[in-house]
Amino acid sequence: MPRAVLGTFAVEWLQVLDERGKADPGLLPPLGEREVKDLYELMAISRVFDEQCLTLQREGRLGTYAAVRGQEAAQVGSAYALQQQDWLFPSFRENAALIARHQPLEMLMAYWAGDERGQQVPASLNNFPVAIPVGTQAPHAVGAAWAFQIRKEKAAALVYFGDGATSKGDVLEAMNFAGVFKLPVVFFCQNNQWAISLPAGKQTAAQTLAQKAIAFGFPGIRVDGNDVFAVYLATHDALERARSGEGPTFIEAFTYRVEHHTTSDDSSRYRAKAEVDLWRAKDPLLRLEAWMEGKGFLDKAYRETVWAEARKRVQEAVEKMEQLPPPKPGDIFDYVFAQLPPHLQEQKASLLRELGGQGGQA
Amino acid sequence: MTEMTMVAALNAAFRQEMARDERVVVLGEDVGVNGGVFRVTDGLLRMFPGRVFDTPLAETCIVGAAVGMAAAGLRPVAEIQFDGFLTAAFDQLVSHAARLRNRSRGRFTCPLVVRAPFTGGIHAPEHHSESMEASYAHIPGLVVVMPSTPSEAKGLLAAAIRSPDPVLFLEPKKVYRAIKEDVREEEYAIPLGKARVVQEGTDVTVIAWGAMLVPALQAAGRSSYSCEVIDLRTVSPLDVPCILQSVEKTGRAVVVQEGPHSFGVGAEIAAQLAEKGILHLEAPVERVTAPDVPTPLAKLEGLYLPSAERVGKAIERAMAFR
Ligand SMILES: Cc1ncc(C[n+]2csc(CCOP(=O)(O)OP(=O)(O)O)c2C)c(N)n1
Numbered sequence: 151m152p153r154a155v156l157g158t159f160a161v162e163w164l165q166v167l168d169e170r171g172k173a174d175p176g177l178l179p180p181l182g183e184r185e186v187k188d189l190y191e192l193m194a195i196s197r198v199f200d201e202q203c204l205t206l207q208r209e210g211r212l213g214t215y216a217a218v219r220g221q222e223a224a225q226v227g228s229a230y231a232l233q234q235q236d237w238l239f240p241s242f243r244e245n246a247a248l249i250a251r252h253q254p255l256e257m258l259m260a261y262w263a264g265d266e267r268g269q270q271v272p273a274s275l276n277n278f279p280v281a282i283p284v285g286t287q288a289p290h291a292v293g294a295a296w297a298f299q300i301r302k303e304k305a306a307a308l309v310y311f312g313d314g315a316t317s318k319g320d321v322l323e324a325m326n327f328a329g330v331f332k333l334p335v336v337f338f339c340q341n342n343q344w345a346i347s348l349p350a351g352k353q354t355a356a357q358t359l360a361q362k363a364i365a366f367g368f369p370g371i372r373v374d375g376n377d378v379f380a381v382y383l384a385t386h387d388a389l390e391r392a393r394s395g396e397g398p399t400f401i402e403a404f405t406y407r408v409e410h411h412t413t414s415d416d417s418s419r420y421r422a423k424a425e426v427d428l429w430r431a432k433d434p435l436l437r438l439e440a441w442m443e444g445k446g447f448l449d450k451a452y453r454e455t456v457w458a459e460a461r462k463r464v465q466e467a468v469e470k471m472e473q474l475p476p477p478k479p480g481d482i483f484d485y486v487f488a489q490l491p492p493h494l495q496e497q498k499a500s501l502l503r504e505l506g507g508q509g510g511q512a
Numbered sequence: 513m514t515e516m517t518m519v520a521a522l523n524a525a526f527r528q529e530m531a532r533d534e535r536v537v538v539l540g541e542d543v544g545v546n547g548g549v550f551r552v553t554d555g556l557l558r559m560f561p562g563r564v565f566d567t568p569l570a571e572t573c574i575v576g577a578a579v580g581m582a583a584a585g586l587r588p589v590a591e592i593q594f595d596g597f598l599t600a601a602f603d604q605l606v607s608h609a610a611r612l613r614n615r616s617r618g619r620f621t622c623p624l625v626v627r628a629p630f631t632g633g634i635h636a637p638e639h640h641s642e643s644m645e646a647s648y649a650h651i652p653g654l655v656v657v658m659p660s661t662p663s664e665a666k667g668l669l670a671a672a673i674r675s676p677d678p679v680l681f682l683e684p685k686k687v688y689r690a691i692k693e694d695v696r697e698e699e700y701a702i703p704l705g706k707a708r709v710v711q712e713g714t715d716v717t718v719i720a721w722g723a724m725l726v727p728a729l730q731a732a733g734r735s736s737y738s739c740e741v742i743d744l745r746t747v748s749p750l751d752v753p754c755i756l757q758s759v760e761k762t763g764r765a766v767v768v769q770e771g772p773h774s775f776g777v778g779a780e781i782a783a784q785l786a787e788k789g790i791l792h793l794e795a796p797v798e799r800v801t802a803p804d805v806p807t808p809l810a811k812l813e814g815l816y817l818p819s820a821e822r823v824g825k826a827i828e829r830a831m832a833f834r
């Protein structure tokens with residue numbers, strides 16, 4: 151038989167909560183009231199944090215900022231599925247994921263205010279520094295996962311990136327390694343439908359991003375990224391698969407970038423307001439709230455406490471960030487190598503001499 | 513003459529060159545509908561439909577495809593969105609663009625331009641303020657241009673697009689909108705590989721390129737010495753005769769370089785002076801540079817960038833040497 155079908159492939163779609171917050175009871179993840187409330191509280195604080203950062207940027211107290219709004223379910227739902235020993239590899243838009251992974255809020259802000267100390271991640275957290283060059287973190291996640299495999303540790307790596315990043319060789323090469331070596335890594339792609347001004351439909355001719363995994367020999371799934379339960383379920387299962395030696399998974403969380411790309415961008419130049427409004431209304435927080443109300447998890451007093459607490463914690467973070475003493479000039483030298491080589495010792499001494507009295511302490 | 517920013521002048525050069533030569537095409541991330549994140553390519557998609565392409569997010573393929581386009585008879589101008597992402601295309605620049613002519617003994621050529629906003633000073637996020645021109649200047653076969661003002665940028669971009677060889681065109685983003693200058697409306701090209709004497713003087717030669725021309729001129733203006741200021745325009749090939757001629761007159765040289773101190777363009781200039789002008793030198797060549805550290809984020813960026821004050825002190829040191 152000269153012609154035959156060698157394979158047919160299907161791409162799965164997962165949604166647990168529909169747009170009005172109605173759940174498919176057969177699909178609900180096994181989360182108790184406390185855990186659902188954790189998800190809600192983390193999404194709420196991420197929302198407040200995001201809004202605060204946009205305000206700080208407008209006031210000149212923060213540099214360029216990439217907003218999360220609309221992607222809270224995708225980020226919180228996935229990061230919440232991580233265990234302590236797992237590693238998280240963020241891109242530059244993962245503040246909600248990092249908040250869910252206990253990164254101190256003031257450090258996140260400090261980084262976007264132009265202070266390297268914001269990336270001095272506490273030793274107890276396996277959160278890699280933010281990767282600004284798109285997609286470059288994917289091979290790192292693969293390497294970490296490889297290390298877990300080599301050392302026979304029951305841990306997984308979760309790497310975040312966007313629809314745009316799926317065009318980068320880094321990401322595709324990382325996926326290939328992950329498939330070949332059957333590594334404990336989860337590729338978490340937030341398809342927020344835009345890469346700055348390029349719509350996802352012009353980023354790829356493929357119908358979904360999830361199907362790219364098929365070519366590398368492991369499962370890919372598209373989930374409703376505005377449905378925190380679907381995201382949690384898919385990520386939880388993928389991480390379990392990874393930790394138990396069954397290899398990588400690709401999750402495409404279908405969502406939307408509601409804000410401009412960053413505070414330097416003007417998205418009215420390339421997309422219609424109607425589209426943005428449509429997605430603004432599909433707010434993942436509203437969807438979770440609707441479900442929680444139905445379950446009796448969200449009375450007025452609880453809701454008010456959550457948002458008041460979120461505002462208080464974010465406010466405290468702003469104060470902490472702004473009360474940080476200025477970074478020391480010598481810092482630009484001290485972390486370049488394990489030990490300061492002679493030429494840098496000389497350059498450091500000369501800079502400090504030049505600064506003299508004005509903040510010249512090492 | 514029209515008063516313009518560097519962004520507007522580059523845009524004007526594009527309009528003229530694309531009208532003049534239909535082989536010129538533009539490709540890169542967000543260069544079409546959005547007009548580029550700095551708006552350098554604003555309006556080109558409308559004026560030249562079918563010749564301006566918003567590409568997927570992939571620097572290697574943007575530059576690699578430009579190599580193929582150029583070899584196949586087009587004049588591609590590729591934009592890399594920021595300096596820090598040019599490194600993703602390094603392989604294509606080094607292994608292919610720069611050596612296609614040589615390795616095919618002239619059978620294939622690579623008349624492309626790769627543009628990128630370059631260097632710091634705008635408090636940008638990480639990887640958005642790099643000054644790695646020396647790394648690119650070290651590649652045989654690649655022309656590296658760094659314009660310093662709007663009218664320079666217009667003429668140099670025109671020359672880059674017309675060049676038979678691959679040109680890396682590095683635009684000082686700090687200057688993009690900071691300086692306005694009268695720019696000639698008509699087409700003109702400034703020859704590549706030729707530096708210009710911006711200000712004549714007799715005591716000391718101050719050499720700069722790109723954004724560093726600003727502190728160089730400020731320091732020269734404030735100095736009590738007669739400073740000759742040279743703008744390299746093209747970093748590679750370096751206009752050694754222009755530098756030598758000036759130093760033969762002044763005997764002293766100060767190089768102002770935004771990138772790290774070691775292995776930089778300043779080192780090449782000092783080496784050329786040592787090789788060809790040693791008998792004219794009356795003082796060691798002074799280099800005002802960044803320290804050998806990764807570009808710091810906004811809060812410490814000021815310590816990194818050479819300032820007019822530091823250039824001024826270097827001029828003093830060069831003059832004080834006996
Ligand atoms: C290698 C690289 N090229 C270009 C950029 C500039 N840039 C920053 S974000 C971005 C779009 C990213 O789109 P996507 O991967 O979908 O992530 P999103 O911004 O939507 O979260 C671009 C082009 C970059 N940071 N890194």
Ligand SMILES: [Mg+2]
Pocket residue numbers: 312313314340341342343344345346407
């Ligand atoms: Mg995107």
